[in-house]
Amino acid sequence: MTIAEQNHDPLAGALARLAVPAPTSFGDRIVARWVEVDGPVGALYVAFTELGVAYVRPAATVAGAGEFAESFRNHFGRPLRAATHPLAGLLPALRSGRSRTLRFDLRGLTDFERAVLLKAQQIPAGQTRPYGWVASEIGNPGAVRAVGSALGRNPVPVLIPCHRVVRSDGRPGQYVFGSALKESLLRAENVNLDEVRALAAERVFFVGSDTTGVVCFPTCAHARRITTPHRRGFRNLRQAVESGYRPCRHCRPAVPESA
């Protein structure tokens, strides 16, 4: 029986009006859609609801679209069907590594988890920040491991770039899909992991310019512009501040909590 036919039946019509309160099509309010798109290091399955992107998996980490849809149903309790075309803005976001204008459906998450993900989203492509930085920035400087846990539950990896959150000793750290994929993602956006590693071997985790007196995380766009003769490395931020440097306003290196 169609909606039009129901409308000729007073009872069915009344029920239909109760059951369909919103302007968008009933189907799209229940059924989420999925697409397969090219990501920076291979294909991605991307599911989205009426609110935005809700679930992302690298195609290589699931057996196929069927398993992806089943996993989505388990997590979100609603069906998933193929979309005719990708969500607007999805492909540009993947191309640029910037997802700030893309909409996400993060309703299933706690406030803490959302705060962590929104902060991770602010890390520019090609740069990294430590877990402790995310914790400080969201106002919970001690919640470092909780940040790791929250990132581990990121339902929309790659798009919300939890792979840009790394260990403070310069190593990439763990990743939902393994640290190898984390490294690949970082290399794909031209993070110089070899340089970071070389600096870490010399216990350098912050880089400053002796002309500007500004100290940055090594991957900060401003740190990369410092010419070699003026580049100065620091083991920790306290050391830099004691030498008269101030934290960069763009990458905002945080004071170690135990200092």
Place this chain on the structure above:
DNA sequence: GGGCGGGCGGGAG
């Protein structure tokens, strides 16, 4: 320089 415990939020009973 590797191991250890502090530390916090979340989730399962």
Place this chain on the structure above:
DNA sequence: ACTCCCGCCCGCC
């Protein structure tokens, strides 16, 4: 509500 227990950690011995 109140345990536990765990985690993409951190910095200090």
